[in-house]
Amino acid sequence: MSEAQERAWAELSPRYVIESPRAIASTSVRPGSAVDPASVWGRTAPLVVEIGSGQGHAIVHAAASRPDTDFLAIEVFKAGLARTMLDADKAGARNLRLVEANAPEVLEHLLPEASVTELWVFFPDPWHKxxxxxxxxxxxxxxxxxxxxxxxxxxxxxATDWEDYALQMREVLRAADDFEAAFEGDWAPRFDGRVLTAFERKGARVGREIRDLAYRRRRRP
Ligand SMILES: C[S@@+](CC[C@H](N)C(=O)[O-])C[C@H]1O[C@@H](n2cnc3c(N)ncnc32)[C@H](O)[C@@H]1O
Structure with a gap:
């Protein structure tokens, strides 16, 4: 991390970062370490979680514009989390928390069952080879x-700009009994809660197609 990012981490992480008990790896989450969202955010509110929040553009913008909702950014890239905290602080977003951890383990061990209102995965690493x-x-x-x-x-x-991954996502969710598609046709309309980043704008200019998908979690039996 740069010096500014190190400083941001030291100053802002007590306010923003949820410390996760670790298993073995430094970004793991120890089983049995579920947090209580009401005590983390100090209230009961809808919770939006973004996986792989990168520099935090989407989640900081959303958190700042929706003060009645709580937000959690999950990211393994520490410098990105530092950037996110700096921007959140500048925007006065107090409803945002961050966790430096491997997202599947956060979903499994850190978040209680049935605690998340919306889960966002925007432009995950495509691993195209x-x-x-x-x-x-x-x-x-x-x-x-x-x-x-x-x-x-x-x-x-x-959302992804990688067609092959978009097809994989759609296939995975089509086969998942717990979800139903919340769109008609091939793809969902662009999610208007996602801030338009330079990446997306540039992609559109060079004709790269971005595909959105949206699924509703079915009612538990
Ligand atoms: C291609 S970037 C996209 C970042 C951001 N969503 C955006 O649209 O700009 C993917 C991000 O996911 C993060 N990531 C990858 N695997 C992860 C995992 N298992 N848990 C948490 N974050 C992860 C990476 O560190 C990276 O910042």
């Missing part, structure tokens, strides 16, 4: 963990 696609985040196992964390009727929103 054939020998690497097994590293992709959105798999059958991920769909089970997402369903565990989401409330009944909660939304899973995804």
């Amino acid at each position: 054939k020998k690497h696609t097994k590293r992709r985040l959105v798999t059958d196992g991920f769909a089970r963990l997402a369903a565990r964390a989401l409330v009944d009727g909660g939304m899973l929103r995804l």
Whole structure:
């Protein structure tokens, strides 16, 4: 991290970062370490979770414009989290928390079952080489963990600029009994809660297609 990012971490992490008990790896989450959202945020409110929040553009913008909702950014890239805190602080977003951890483990061990209102996965690493696609985040196992964390009727929103991954996401979610598509046709309309980043604007200019998907978590039996 840069010096400014180190400073941001030292100054702002006590306010923003949820410390996760670790298993073995430094970004793991120890089983049995679920947090209580009401005591983390100091209130009971809808909770939106973003996986792989990067520099935090989407979640800081959303948190600042929706003060009645709580937000959690999950990211393994520490410098991105430092940037996110700096921007959140500047925007006065007090309803945002961050966790530096591997997202599937956060869904499984840190968040209580049925605690998340919306789960966002925007532009996850595409792992486009054939020998690497097994590293992709959105798999059958991920769909089970997402369903565990989401409330009944909660939304899973995804976006990618990688066609092959978009097809994989759609296939995974089509096969997941806990979810139903919340769109008609091939793809969901662009999610207007996602801030338009330079990346997306540039992609549109060079004709790169961005595909959105949206799924509703079915009611538990
Ligand atoms: C391609 S970037 C996209 C960042 C951001 N969503 C955006 O649209 O600009 C993917 C991000 O996911 C993070 N990431 C990848 N695997 C992760 C995991 N298992 N848990 C948490 N974050 C992860 C990476 O560190 C990276 O910042």
